[in-house]
Amino acid sequence: xxxxxxxxxxxxxxxxxxxxxxxxxxxxxxxxxxxxxxxxxxxxxxxxxxxxxxxxxxxxxxxxxxxxxxxxxxxxxxxxxxxxxxxxxxxxxxxxxxxxxxxxxxxxxxxxxxxxxxxxxxxxxxxxxxxxxxxxxxxxxxxxxxxxxxxxxxxxxxxxxxxxxxxxxxxxxxxxxxxxxxxxxxxxxxxxxxxxxxxxxxxxxxxxxxxxxxxxxxxxxxxxxxxxxxxxxxxxxxxxxxxxxxxxxxxxxxxxxxxxxxxxxxxxxxxxxxxxxxxxxxxxxxxxxxxxxxxxxxxxxxxxxxxxxxxxxxxxxxxxxxxxxxxxxxxxxxxxxxxxx
Amino acid sequence: xxxxxxxxxxxxxxxxxxxxxxxxxxxxxxxxxxxxxxxxxxxxxxxxxxxxxxxxxxxxxxxxxxxxxxxxxxxxxxxxxxxxxxxxxxxxxxxxxxxxxxxxxxxxxxxxxxxxxxxxxxxxxxxxxxxxxxxxxxxxxxxxxxxxxxxxxxxxxxxxxxxxxxxxxxxxxxxxxxxxxxxxxxxxxxxxxxxxxxxxxxxxxxxxxxxxxxxxxxxxxxxxxxxxxxxxxxxxxxxxxxxxxxxxxxxxxxxxxxxxxxxxxxxxxxxxxxxxxxxxxxxxxxxx
Numbered sequence: 001x002x003x004x005x006x007x008x009x010x011x012x013x014x015x016x017x018x019x020x021x022x023x024x025x026x027x028x029x030x031x032x033x034x035x036x037x038x039x040x041x042x043x044x045x046x047x048x049x050x051x052x053x054x055x056x057x058x059x060x061x062x063x064x065x066x067x068x069x070x071x072x073x074x075x076x077x078x079x080x081x082x083x084x085x086x087x088x089x090x091x092x093x094x095x096x097x098x099x100x101x102x103x104x105x106x107x108x109x110x111x112x113x114x115x116x117x118x119x120x121x122x123x124x125x126x127x128x129x130x131x132x133x134x135x136x137x138x139x140x141x142x143x144x145x146x147x148x149x150x151x152x153x154x155x156x157x158x159x160x161x162x163x164x165x166x167x168x169x170x171x172x173x174x175x176x177x178x179x180x181x182x183x184x185x186x187x188x189x190x191x192x193x194x195x196x197x198x199x200x201x202x203x204x205x206x207x208x209x210x211x212x213x214x215x216x217x218x219x220x221x222x223x224x225x226x227x228x229x230x231x232x233x234x235x236x237x238x239x240x241x242x243x244x245x246x247x248x249x250x251x252x253x254x255x256x257x258x259x260x261x262x263x264x265x266x267x268x269x270x271x272x273x274x275x276x277x278x279x280x281x282x283x284x285x286x287x288x289x290x291x292x293x294x295x296x297x298x299x300x301x302x303x304x305x306x307x308x309x310x311x312x313x314x315x316x317x318x319x320x321x322x323x324x325x326x327x328x329x330x331x332x333x334x335x336x337x338x339x340x341x
Numbered sequence: 342x343x344x345x346x347x348x349x350x351x352x353x354x355x356x357x358x359x360x361x362x363x364x365x366x367x368x369x370x371x372x373x374x375x376x377x378x379x380x381x382x383x384x385x386x387x388x389x390x391x392x393x394x395x396x397x398x399x400x401x402x403x404x405x406x407x408x409x410x411x412x413x414x415x416x417x418x419x420x421x422x423x424x425x426x427x428x429x430x431x432x433x434x435x436x437x438x439x440x441x442x443x444x445x446x447x448x449x450x451x452x453x454x455x456x457x458x459x460x461x462x463x464x465x466x467x468x469x470x471x472x473x474x475x476x477x478x479x480x481x482x483x484x485x486x487x488x489x490x491x492x493x494x495x496x497x498x499x500x501x502x503x504x505x506x507x508x509x510x511x512x513x514x515x516x517x518x519x520x521x522x523x524x525x526x527x528x529x530x531x532x533x534x535x536x537x538x539x540x541x542x543x544x545x546x547x548x549x550x551x552x553x554x555x556x557x558x559x560x561x562x563x564x565x566x567x568x569x570x571x572x573x574x575x576x577x578x579x580x581x582x583x584x585x586x587x588x589x590x591x592x593x594x595x596x597x598x599x600x601x602x603x604x605x606x607x608x609x610x611x612x613x614x615x616x617x618x619x620x621x622x623x624x625x626x627x628x629x
Contacts, residue, residue: 050422052626073425084420086348088355100344101424145420 001026001183002047002153007056009042009207016042017207020056026152029179031198032187035309039207040187041081044157047185048078060153074102077151081158083142087131091122091141094130095148102149112148120144120174136167143171147178154178156186160193172197191305205309218304226273227297228280233261234289242287246279261292345426345434349408350441359442362404366446369396374453384461386454387471391595394475394588397482398511402503404442405486406496408435409618413494418625428622432615436487443479447472467597474594477607481587482507484614491621492545514589517582524574528567531578535559545621 002024009017017039024030032040045051047058049065049072058065063072086094095113104112117123120140125133130141139159146154159175160168176197178184188194194201195215203211211218232239239254239262250269254262268276273296284291353359373389412418421431454468485506490499520530539556543549567574583589587610590603 045419048423050419050626069427070425073423076423078419078423080416080419080423082416082419084415084417086352086417087415089352093351097344097348098420098424100347101426103425 001061002185003057003059004043004047005057005059007043007046007058008054009039009046009051010054015207017046017053020204020207020209022202022209022212024153024183024185026183028183028199029175029197030183030185031194031201032185032204033191033194033201033305034187034189034204036189038204038309040189040204041157042207043204044078044155044185044187045080048076048155049073050078050080074149075152077146077148077154079139079142079146079154079156079159081161083138083145085130085138085141088129090127090129091117091133091144092126094141095144098145098148104149112150116144116148119147119177121170136163136170139163139167139171140174143174147182151182153183153185156184158187158189160188160190168193203305203308210308211304226268226276228266228268228273228277229263229293229295229297230266230280230291231257231261231263231293232284232289232291234284234287235260236262238287238289239264242283242289243280245283246276248276248279342426342430342434342437345421345431346437349435349438353438353442356407358403358407362400362442363446365396365400366393366443367449369393370446370450370453374457378453378457382461384457384463386457386463386468387595387597389453390468390471390475391592394478394591395511397479398504398507401479401482401486401507402500404439405483405490405503406500407490408439408487409491409622410493410496410499413625414496418622422626428619432487432491432618432622436484436615439483439487440480443476443483447476466599470597470599471594474591474603477604478587478591481607481610481614482510484611484618485510488614488618488621491618510586511588514579514583514586517579520578522576522579524567524571524577527574527576527578528563528571531563532560535563546624 004020004022004024007017007020008015020039020043032043034040042051046053047060047065049069052066058072060072060075063075065072086097089097092113095116096109099109099113100106114123117126120143122137122140122144125137130138133141143156143159146156156175160171163171172193175184175186179197179199186194186198199214201211201213201215201218202209234242236254236256243249243252243264243266246266248268249266251267253265255264256262266276266280277294277296280294281291370389370393373392374386377383377388377392378386409418412421421428451469451472454463454465457463458465486499486503489503489506493499493502517530520526535556539552539559542555543552546552587607590600590606593600593603
């Protein structure tokens, strides 16, 4: 469907992309993941012909984006990071212009515009000026523009950035719907988002592709030891004593909490997390100290992401300090919580 | 092209600049018709067009400043790049829409000679010949304005730069006469122009080598020409400037001559600047 070969992009001395190659198959939702400045937008801009690559090629259905630009672009709908909207027009006028530019037969324009407006639920603001619309609606107008003309591939650059949680959920639902009929490629730096909607994840870091797989496979691939996190009323010294009896323990970290209790992170050398949890439970029960919270943490996409994207920076890929990991996952959890509220 | 053209025409009607452009043309057309034809009882409508031409200095920058600069600032150019249309379509569509904005007030002004003919003998061929010259002059200036709008993302910079270029074009033949008629003065003036052009090329392409080569070749050829035949340089600079000035070419029409070479010159200038605009749009893809 889409073939990206040895893509390079240099801005003067700065290399934004180096030797990026991947293939996109039909009928899936792909997620581009990477920290800010990793080259996600640059890649998308090159794939849609908005930017010229220093070297390498992009072909869509066999049509090169530069050699057969018209044919290739007809198969793509693109929503850039900032929706390219004419603010002093109404969505209907704007979409009519895009429909004409996409060479939709004039007899069908009215009908198709009405259809995409219905799909993106902007019909009720169709005749208001775009500059007066909320950010969520503007984003929808941008998506409507991208899906107009029924292109086979829809490329969305950070489609949910800057939206409120309700809008984010609505846009995600919309993308999932689109994924049933089209190939969708979206970029994001929000992991949970990509995990929730994408069937395949491409992780990009510093202009290089570092991983490309399904979220499940990535997790399985990187699932090393099981980690159990718990909160207890026992003090630090008591915790040390209790856990010293655990047979499968391979590492631990204890942090005292202001209420006198502790939060503990235990790493298990075995794979059976259930039996490890049982051991922990009875160890604490025997010591007559209650466990107030207990959770099993699997290697999440966050960990994989951090590991992969920071591997580029240091020579030792595995040597990501767990403190940074923790901090980041806390941060991500917090934002997720905010999102869902 | 059709899509961009229709979109641009309706965009112009949504913005104030097209109305300002048309209103100024009509206002000055009306004022000069009153002064020339009604008060001074002249039957030469071409003088009205001749006197009006200076108004382009002010209104062309107003009309063209946002056309491409705003696309870039609002990032809507990304839409144009990702749509299955070429940059030639975009530039031609936009230029066509700008011409419509010029044609609408001109169509109204075109009625004046007909109305005036009821009260005296109007010589229609010279009147409408001058009007055609006026339209071509406007189209050429608009093409230059369009190009200037394509090299910046700020409307204000585009308007300012466009105004300076129009002003230079308007006064260039007057200014050039200040250059002494000696061969050496002409030679120095040309040398200075080549340096300025080389600097402009450097600014636009950000490629030092190309501009250096341009400067070296240009100055070399100039020096060779001067050494071989110095006498031909006498008074050459003012002459060349006069023939380059778009306004001076237009005044030939006002004097009642239908100058075909001027028509060709206007069309060449239009084609050149539209081509440069397309190139300038294409270049953005390479080093955004």
